[in-house]
Amino acid sequence: MEIREKHWLWILAAGVVLAGALGYWGYQQFTVRQRLETALNNKYYRALYDLTENVQNMEVLLSKSLVAGTPEAQSTFLMELWQRAMAAQANLNQLPVTDALTGRTSKFLTQVGDYAHSLMQQAVRGELESGQQWETIKRLYQQSADLNLALHELQSRIASGQLYLSELARESRRTLGREGPRLANTSFQAIEKHMENFPTLIYDGPFSDHLGKRVARGVTGENISREKARARALEVTGDRGRYVVERVGESRGKIPSYLVELRPLRKDGVPVTVAITRQGGHLNWMASGRRIGNATWSMEKARQKARDYLASLGYRDMVPVYYEKQNGLAVFNFAATQEQVVLYPDQIKVSVALDNGQIMGIEASSYLMNHSRRELPRPRIGLQEARQKLNPRLKEIKGGRLVLIPVPPDREKLAYEFQARLDRDLFLVYIDALDGREVQILRVVRNPEGILTL
Known part of the structure; x- marks a missing residue:
């Protein structure tokens, strides 16, 4: 009897110790999570405050451009306006918000920057007109004032504790908008509403509206079915036996594509999403994510792996023109060539993991938008x-x-x-x-x- 009682006492004591250990572990995890969330919030707040400051300066500079009386003064204001718009765009990209919620705002910032840069060049050459351009700057000024006001209201809500940007980051990993007005995304939806009517810009700049209608020159062939898109997605991963198709969706835009989500068969595998163009079945982009270990591959070895991967997809006349290394990934830009001429508009990005050489991603939209056989002129100077x-x-x-x-x-x-x-x-x-x-x-x-x- 005594032995049985001691046995239960041991079990009870072990249970108390286990419960205490689990409680301590849970508390530690909660503390770490709270610290990470605080750090994340601080990063997002800094980006938002910098965005607001840059937009406020854009409003001021646009107003100064309206009253500038000399090309020299206009050039000065337009130069700073261009820089502020590009900085604001960079700040916006750091926020945990999808393109669906900030598309118009992003487009507005980009076009203001490029419009300012175009006008600055015209001012330097003494070609700046007064009438229509002045009216466009005036409308942009009014639009930037609305954006500035909306961003300040968003800051006020954050300061009063009504919303947290990290909340939006968590929701963005699921389906945005699922929890309605409680989330920060409603604030961005309100800002997007302000951007609906910003003026159409037709000017000597790379993001003018009339270019949005350009046809993707590199997308050729007949339309394909979902089944062919599934097969093509498995093909570009390089190993059909490692993945199964989870679902197939669709994406519209300049290059309409099937979005094929692949699930790994191995427990240690990671999901992969592949975008296959509806016309022709071209690889538009591919992305996968996992924790990258310590780098064991050299940049040269990774570059060759990226080159070989492109060759396996049929891209053989490509040359590396740029690279970037971050977080254990090497990202290489390759440009197409024709008659030994490097075609800079026709670029493809390939991401390679430096721990094992795995292809982590590819982005070919620039190539698909621009690639075609050119009628290259003969050089007139040597x-x-x-x-x-x-x-x-x-x-x-x-x-x-x-x-x-x-x-x-x-x-x-x-x-x-x-x-x-x-x-x-x-x-x-x-x-x-x-x-x-x-x-x-x-x-x-x-x-x-x-x-x-x-």
Whole structure:
């Protein structure tokens, strides 16, 4: 009898210890989660406050542009307006909000920036008109004032504790809008309402509205069925035996596509989403996500893996033009070539995990929008003549390959691409291969994360 009682006492004691351990573990998990959520909220708040500050400055600069009396003053205001609009766009992209909720706002910021940049160039050349452009700036000013007011109201709601941006981040991972007005997304829906009527911009800039109607040149072939899209999605993953099709949806837009969600058969696998174009069954994009381990692959090895993957999809005449490394991923930009001319508008991005070389993603929308067989003109000036057009202050001049570069609003130019230095800074300079004019200058920034051009 005593032995049985001791046995139950041991069980009871073990249960108390286990319950205490579980309680302590749960408390630790709760504490960690609270800290992470606080850090996440702080990051989102900072992005929102910076967005509001930049939009407020946009409103002020647009008003100053309306009263500026000289091209010099207008150029100054338009330059800062362009910078503020681009900064605001970057702030908006950091918020945990889907494109469906911020599409018009994002488009407004992008077009204000590009419109300001276009007008700035015209002001420098003394070609700035007064009538229609002044009216457009006035409407943009009124629109930015509405956006500024809406953002300040959103800030007030946050300050009073009525909403949390991290709440929206959690909901974004499910289905947005499921919990109605309690969430921050209703605030963004209200802001989007303000953006419905912003003026149509027709100007010498890359994001003008009339370009939205452009046909995707690289999308060819007959329309395919959902079944063919399922098969094509399994094919581009490279291993049919590792995945099964979970569901097939559709996505509209400039390149209508089937969205194929793949479920891994292995427990340690990760889901993959593949977008296959409805016309022709082209791979539009592919994305998967997992925790990336310590890097064991070199950038050169990863680049070759990306090149081989593109070749397996039928993209054989591609050259790497840019790369970026972040969070254990190497992202390579490849451009198509034709007759040894690099076609910069026709680019594909490939993401490679640096722990095991797995292809984590591909994005081919730029290629599909732009790719076609070009009638390339013959250069009217030679390489040496183009080199002589460079600023004599430039040093360590290299390169001189022929490239095709995009020129606003919807044109392309054949140019010689030179790499050169001015003091410590590295630049890419593009000389028109037909008339010898300097058509573009990019500053190259090299850092541990990759190669950037500004």
